[in-house]
Amino acid sequence: MPHALIAPFETPSLPVTTGEETFEFISTPFKGNGVVGVRHEANRFLLKYVERDGKILVKADKTTRIPKLNMLKKAIIHFCELTGSEVFQTNTALNKKDREYANYKDLDFFLDGCDYAKPIWVEVGFGSGRHLLHNAKTNPDVIHIGLEIHKPSAEQVLKQCELQGIDNLYVVDFDARIFLEILPANSVQKIFVHFPVPWDKAPHRRVISKGFVDEAITVLEPGGTLELRTDSENYMVYSYGVFMDLASAELMVRKNHFLDVSSKYEDRWKKMNKNFYDLTLTNTLQSEPRTFEHDFSFEGFVPFETFADELSGKAIVESDYLIGAKERYPLGNGEGLLKITMGAFGTPQSLYLMFQNHTVSYYPKTPYPTGASLRAHSRLQAMLHGTDNG
Ligand SMILES: C[S@@+](CC[C@H](N)C(=O)[O-])C[C@H]1O[C@@H](n2cnc3c(N)ncnc32)[C@H](O)[C@@H]1O
Known part of the structure; x- marks a missing residue:
């Protein structure tokens, strides 16, 4: 990630506007660390400064998402210039062009902008994206939403969409468990969860849980399906238990059923002669429409x-x-x-x-x-x- 290692500096007096961004505020160092508030067009984000062996490391704050790499690099360069500090080391050379992918969407798009009138399929944790890309190509009238928290995998699929001219697929690099909560009720035809990480030692991290299945039932249209595919018998038995805890459930169980397309994981496990399990849960309920009305403002002030x-x-x-x-x-x-x-x-x-x-x-x-x-x-x-x- 872009950063710069610089000499300790006097706290600059802010706000200061450069040609491209405004440095709005800087926190007083607390245990040697602090943040700098940056505004660049409509984007607000933080830079972090961290004391390291008598020097100061300036880098991105991961909590405030910074949409473009060059935007971050310029903010680091301009902040270092503002402090007038000696720069010992940096990796902020600008890229020729920030890559912008038309298929990449953030959560705001799904709250306000997505056309839910079309059929929608969602794939959770698409990894190499073989199944997702195959579905997008063979079902062009469907909107395919791929969720993947591993950014390099998301970027690979975005590149494939560009190369293959695929425009009915949206890639979202966000936790699927939160994502389902912002979709309208009864809006999705299919949800795929293929080869989720089994998390045998930390079951609370699993994608399939009571909360996830409740959300899936809410967003699936009546007759819509949640399809789990796994090589882990343990995960299959666990998920069967979660599905059977529903007040009513229609479930299909299959063993060693093969699909038209095989993922990288699947190929590896086929060679090892592992078993594959599919659990397909069909939603039978029409859910109440969801309202997304909310007020996140605060009244009152405490120091x-x-x-x-x-x-x-x-x-x-x-x-x-x-x-x-x-x-x-x-x-x-x-x-x-x-x-x-x-x-x-x-x-x-x-x-x-x-x-x-x-x-x-x-x-x-x-x-x-x-x-x-x-x-x-x-x-x-x-x-x-x-x-x-x-
Ligand atoms: C074992 S891989 C399987 C990938 C792919 N489905 C396949 O069959 O090859 C599991 C993937 O799920 C992703 N993942 C794990 N938890 C997730 C979550 N909560 N939301 C979105 N993606 C997630 C991981 O980053 C990983 O790429």
């Missing part, structure tokens, strides 16, 4: 340090949401940024609370409107109002 101390002192873990405080970045005069995690256990979202100008807001943007993040927001609001009895 930054007071609130950060209160939240750091108690991790909030309820049965259906959690809130935890992480790093804090003071800006002085009772202002600051507090990194928090909030949302569902197993899939919390990380973001910042900004305490500035006697208001509190999310930075750089509000959480995704899942049920758990809305419940966590209400709790934070009660804490800010001084009406929290938890």
Whole structure:
């Protein structure tokens, strides 16, 4: 990742606007570390500075997603220029062009912009993408949404879409377990989960869970299917249990059934003569429409340090949401940024609370409107109002 190693610097006075971005604020060093707020056109993100053996490493903050590599590199270069510090080492040479993929979509697109009138298929954890690309080519009237948290795999499939002129496939590099929560009810025909990581020693990390299956049932249209394919007998038995815990279920079980296309994993396991299991769950319910109306604003203000101390002192873990405080970045005069995690256990979202100008807001943007993040927001609001009895 782009970074620069520079000499220690005097904290510059901000805001400062360069030709391309505005450096809006810088936190006072806390245990040698801090953040710098950057605005570039409509994007807001943070740079981090970290003390390393008497030098300062300037790099990206991973929580605030930075859409383009050159945007990040320029922010690092311009920030180093602003400090006037000696640069010992850097890897911020600009790329000729930032790659922009038409098939790449962020979550906002699915909240406001996706055409749900067309049939939709979703593939979770597509890896090499063979099955996803095959489906997109052989079913051109369907919109295919591929979810993959491994960025190099996502980029490979984006390149293939460009090379093969595929325009009915959207690639999203986001956790599928949160993603399903932002899709409209009854909008999806098929969900594929092929060869998920078994996580035998950490079952809470599995894609298939009660929460995921409940979400799948909500977004699947009546007659729509959730298809699990695995080589792990253990995962198959576990998933069978999760499906059978539903109030009603229509399930097809198959062993060693072969598909038109075989993934890289599948090829490897075929050579080892492993067994393959397919569990196909058919949704029989028409779900209530989902409303995505939400208000993530805050009323009330508590000085930054007071609130950060209160939240750091108690991790909030309820049965259906959690809130935890992480790093804090003071800006002085009772202002600051507090990194928090909030949302569902197993899939919390990380973001910042900004305490500035006697208001509190999310930075750089509000959480995704899942049920758990809305419940966590209400709790934070009660804490800010001084009406929290938890
Ligand atoms: C074992 S690989 C299987 C890949 C592919 N389906 C195949 O059959 O070759 C599992 C993939 O799921 C992805 N993955 C794991 N958890 C995920 C999640 N919560 N959301 C999206 N992708 C996920 C991993 O990055 C990995 O690429």
